[in-house]
Amino acid sequence: MADPVLRVENLTKLFGGLAAVNDVSLDLHLGQVHAVIGPNGAGKSTLTNLISGELTPTSGSIRYLAHGEGEFDLAGLSSDRISRLGIGRSFQKTNIFLPFTAFENCRLAAQSRQQRAWRIFRGASRYADVNAIAEHSLQSAGLAERGQVNAAMLSHGEQRQLEIAMCLATQPRILLMDEPLAGMGPQESLRIVALIRQLAAEHAILLIEHDMDAVFAVAHCLTVMVNGEVIESGTPQAVRASAHVQQAYLGEAHGDTHD
Amino acid sequence: MDFAFVLIQLLNGLQYGLLLFLVASGLTLVFGIMGIVNLAHGSFYMIGAYLAWSLAGMLDSFAAAILLGVPLTVVLGMGLERLLFQHLYHRDHLYQVLLTYGLILVFEELRSVIWGDDVHGVAVPALLSGSIPLTDNLSYPIYRLVISGFCLLLAAALYWLIQKTRLGMMIRAGSSNREMVQALGINIKMLYTLVFALGVALAAFAGMIAAPVSSVYPNMGAQVLIICFVVVVIGGIGSVWGALLASILIGMTDTFGKVLLPEYAGMSTYLLMVLVLLWRPEGLFKRG
Amino acid sequence: MRSKLTPVILFVAVLLLVAFPFVGEKFYIQLIAKVMIMAIFAMSLDLLVGYTGLVSLGHAAFFGLAGYVLAKAAPQYAAANFWTTLPLALGACAVFALFTGFLVLRTSGIYFIMVTLAFSQMLFFVFHDTPFGGGSDGIYIYAKPEIKIGETALLDLEDFKVLYWFTLGLMTLVYLFLHRVLDSNFGRALIGIKTNEHRLRALGFPTFRYKLASYMLSGTLAGLAGYLAALQFGFVNPEILSWHISGSVLMMVILGGMGSLHGAALGAFVFILLQEMLSNQSWFGPVAKHWQLAMGVFIIAVALLLPHGLVGLGSTLKNRRKRAGGHG
Numbered sequence: 001m002a003d004p005v006l007r008v009e010n011l012t013k014l015f016g017g018l019a020a021v022n023d024v025s026l027d028l029h030l031g032q033v034h035a036v037i038g039p040n041g042a043g044k045s046t047l048t049n050l051i052s053g054e055l056t057p058t059s060g061s062i063r064y065l066a067h068g069e070g071e072f073d074l075a076g077l078s079s080d081r082i083s084r085l086g087i088g089r090s091f092q093k094t095n096i097f098l099p100f101t102a103f104e105n106c107r108l109a110a111q112s113r114q115q116r117a118w119r120i121f122r123g124a125s126r127y128a129d130v131n132a133i134a135e136h137s138l139q140s141a142g143l144a145e146r147g148q149v150n151a152a153m154l155s156h157g158e159q160r161q162l163e164i165a166m167c168l169a170t171q172p173r174i175l176l177m178d179e180p181l182a183g184m185g186p187q188e189s190l191r192i193v194a195l196i197r198q199l200a201a202e203h204a205i206l207l208i209e210h211d212m213d214a215v216f217a218v219a220h221c222l223t224v225m226v227n228g229e230v231i232e233s234g235t236p237q238a239v240r241a242s243a244h245v246q247q248a249y250l251g252e253a254h255g256d257t258h259d
Numbered sequence: 260m261d262f263a264f265v266l267i268q269l270l271n272g273l274q275y276g277l278l279l280f281l282v283a284s285g286l287t288l289v290f291g292i293m294g295i296v297n298l299a300h301g302s303f304y305m306i307g308a309y310l311a312w313s314l315a316g317m318l319d320s321f322a323a324a325i326l327l328g329v330p331l332t333v334v335l336g337m338g339l340e341r342l343l344f345q346h347l348y349h350r351d352h353l354y355q356v357l358l359t360y361g362l363i364l365v366f367e368e369l370r371s372v373i374w375g376d377d378v379h380g381v382a383v384p385a386l387l388s389g390s391i392p393l394t395d396n397l398s399y400p401i402y403r404l405v406i407s408g409f410c411l412l413l414a415a416a417l418y419w420l421i422q423k424t425r426l427g428m429m430i431r432a433g434s435s436n437r438e439m440v441q442a443l444g445i446n447i448k449m450l451y452t453l454v455f456a457l458g459v460a461l462a463a464f465a466g467m468i469a470a471p472v473s474s475v476y477p478n479m480g481a482q483v484l485i486i487c488f489v490v491v492v493i494g495g496i497g498s499v500w501g502a503l504l505a506s507i508l509i510g511m512t513d514t515f516g517k518v519l520l521p522e523y524a525g526m527s528t529y530l531l532m533v534l535v536l537l538w539r540p541e542g543l544f545k546r547g
Numbered sequence: 548m549r550s551k552l553t554p555v556i557l558f559v560a561v562l563l564l565v566a567f568p569f570v571g572e573k574f575y576i577q578l579i580a581k582v583m584i585m586a587i588f589a590m591s592l593d594l595l596v597g598y599t600g601l602v603s604l605g606h607a608a609f610f611g612l613a614g615y616v617l618a619k620a621a622p623q624y625a626a627a628n629f630w631t632t633l634p635l636a637l638g639a640c641a642v643f644a645l646f647t648g649f650l651v652l653r654t655s656g657i658y659f660i661m662v663t664l665a666f667s668q669m670l671f672f673v674f675h676d677t678p679f680g681g682g683s684d685g686i687y688i689y690a691k692p693e694i695k696i697g698e699t700a701l702l703d704l705e706d707f708k709v710l711y712w713f714t715l716g717l718m719t720l721v722y723l724f725l726h727r728v729l730d731s732n733f734g735r736a737l738i739g740i741k742t743n744e745h746r747l748r749a750l751g752f753p754t755f756r757y758k759l760a761s762y763m764l765s766g767t768l769a770g771l772a773g774y775l776a777a778l779q780f781g782f783v784n785p786e787i788l789s790w791h792i793s794g795s796v797l798m799m800v801i802l803g804g805m806g807s808l809h810g811a812a813l814g815a816f817v818f819i820l821l822q823e824m825l826s827n828q829s830w831f832g833p834v835a836k837h838w839q840l841a842m843g844v845f846i847i848a849v850a851l852l853l854p855h856g857l858v859g860l861g862s863t864l865k866n867r868r869k870r871a872g873g874h875g
Contacts, residue, residue: 352657354801354851360794364839364843369840485664485668541654
């Protein structure tokens with residue numbers, strides 16, 4: 001297998017005395033979806049927050065092997081710096097800018113990549129390249145028709161799509177997706193699953209998701225977390241077959257109807 | 260500077276700091292528990308001082324003025340909470356700032372209408388008017404010691420209230436977890452009214468006992484308020500013990516600043532704040 | 548809330564303001580000039596409060612600082628040079644904003660409100676207590692600064708009408724400037740910070756720098772207002788740094804409708820005119836002495852009843868009617 005683009009090693013986060021993430025290691029590869037599953041409170045979101053820089057790890061390393069740009073340890077970097085290095089994230093709770101239209105949301109995201117923020121006299125809408133990126137990311141997320149709609153007016157599913165579109169507009173190499181299917185109907189879910197599969201071709205994706213059908217449909221690699229620890233990691237087939245996982249988590253969770 | 264002189268300054272700093280604590284503790288409790296920025300908190304200090312002055316004149320007894328004045332301010336606090344402040348709990352800080360700023364104007368102007376704009380001295384109660392000689396020509400007024408004593412007593416009472424009583428348990432639970440308080444079936448409306456009234460009474464009481472030392476004058480509330488903001492910033496929002504430590508720190512800084520560098524003393528407390536902000540932007544005692 | 552009519556209304560308003568000195572009395576011309584200075588001040592604060600989401604209760608610091616710089620830099624009995632004193636005043640404000648901004652922006656929410664207030668109070672003491680500041684009496688500026696190119700005077704600011712138009716021109720420029728800035732990438736990012744700073748950071752924006760830039764820009768423009776105010780009144784005293792000024796300008800922004808530049812300017816007009824009316828002895832007799840009482844009640848009423856200010860009055864009423872309809 002090729003070298004990983006992101007390597008998490010022995011990552012630990014303590015809150016008070018409690019280990020929300022305990023000695024977790026995993027790799028992300030370009031072209032692959034790495035799914036992390038586990039019951040609520042397993043530490044999946046904390047893991048995402050550690051990688052994206054919202055939280056600082058207590059110990060362990062997060063090494064990012066940027067192609068041709070050397071190697072970075074992300075632990076302790078600020079979230080905006082990590083984002084600029086090429087690691088985008090979508091949030092579990094929809095987190096968009098309601099006063100703006102869908103297109104303006106994406107344009108703001110795309111704008112973060114260019115170093116012209118200090119040109120304070122030029123209208124924000126007059127950068128053709130930024131507009132093109134915003135347009136393209138809307139299209140990728142299936143919102144091409146809805147660009148001029150106010151973000152507050154979008155349906156819940158569309159807001160989730162916009163969340164992903166904004167993440168794409170920052171043109172990341174690695175995508176951290178925190179429950180992209182939360183609260184989506186079956187039709188919308190299918191569309192997002194197809195999108196994730198398509199994005200996997202060019203990105204390394206960390207997917208946190210409760211919908212097991214979706215996870216097994218797209219994941220190349222699977223990590224199961226319980227109580228902050230990794231209890232199993234491997235190909236979906238291997239994990240599914242693991243008696244350990246069956247007992248600890250999958251047995252009850254799989255087959256549940258998650259809404 | 261000899262020892263007696265330093266001792267006097269230490270006692271002055273302590274007395275000033277403890278007075279500040281009485282005002283700031285209410286401010287920080289109201290911040291911590293209800294999430295309210297109350298700019299008008301300093302006005303309660305001013306109201307207390309003017310009440311002490313006018314009641315002492317009417318009743319011819321400073322002690323009676325305090326005994327009558329404190330319940331009056333408790334009633335005032337409860338009334339204000341029910342009438343105005345309860346509309347602010349879910350509002351943005353901006354509107355809290357605005358409303359309480361308007362309230363300051365109302366209080367200051369009512370003070371002007373009722374009591375006028377003059378500076379008034381308040382006599383120290385005859386019983387406490389003596390001084391303790393320290394050296395041949397230096398002595399320390401008993402009344403200042405009594406102020407410090409009262410403040411320390413109240414600080415201890417506050418400690419007991421917060422750590423040992425059911426109301427205190429509610430206060431501690433309320434400042435960290437609003438939902439839990441409601442889940443416990445505690446009447447949160449009542450709790451808020453009581454805490455607010457407690458804050459008002461503490462500030463007003465501070466104004467009353469300070470009146471003989473500082474005299475009463477227009478805008479005395481605003482000065483105290485701004486210093487109390489600095490206390491809360493240094494101590495950490497919602498932390499009563501942070502407020503105690505910060506108050507004494509500021510009391511000492513201000514007192515010694517006035518002795519050593521009189522022209523720059525006004526700035527000394529703010530420089531202290533700058534240092535704390537550089538070191539710990541959330542204050543010395545950040546709440547979990 | 549910006550309708551297509553807004554630019555037309557604003558244009559007509561500016562035309563009326565241009566024409567006013569031809570018909571108005573000197574007292575009112577000077578009053579409106581003062582109002583326009585406060586409008587610049589209010590717009591500068593709106594950039595911070597209404598667009599960046601930072602509630603400052605210490606904006607008078609910049610207003611007063613610029614005034615004091617003019618007073619200190621001006622020769623005692625001769626006219627100061629406009630071309631040197633203005634940049635000096637604005638530069639002082641920018642530097643003060645840089646230093647304090649670095650500290651105050653480490654905090655947020657309630658802390659930000661208190662720390663900005665504390666810093667303005669610190670500056671108050673600098674000018675009130677130290678020998679440098681001239682004490683509570685303040686400093687007089689006997690002659691208005693001269694605007695000259697070579698030896699030819701461009702504008703004679705001693706003429707109150709010229710001063711009025713000069714102020715009007717600057718107010719219009721500040722409005723257009725801020726309008727442009729808010730439409731730029733930078734402005735978009737500021738609005739993003741106000742809406743959801745956390746998310747903006749996750750998108751890769753170094754938000755601290757944006758906030759600092761906004762704070763400096765806002766402080767510098769407040770300095771422009773302070774410079775003009777000192778120039779018009781002809782003296783400065785520590786009161787111009789007091790938190791009553793900070794509270795009043797915050798009130799103007801909210802009264803007009805924060806997050807709207809012309810709203811802030813409108814707020815300044817209404818606030819100052821109301822203040823003039825309430826304190827007018829020939830209208831209210833002895834009661835006028837206690838005009839602050841009415842002002843206080845008015846401010847409380849605005850805070851409770853007009854959350855979106857005068858500009859948002861329409862939508863506030865609509866919401867209220869909708870809610871009333873829903874209950875009934």
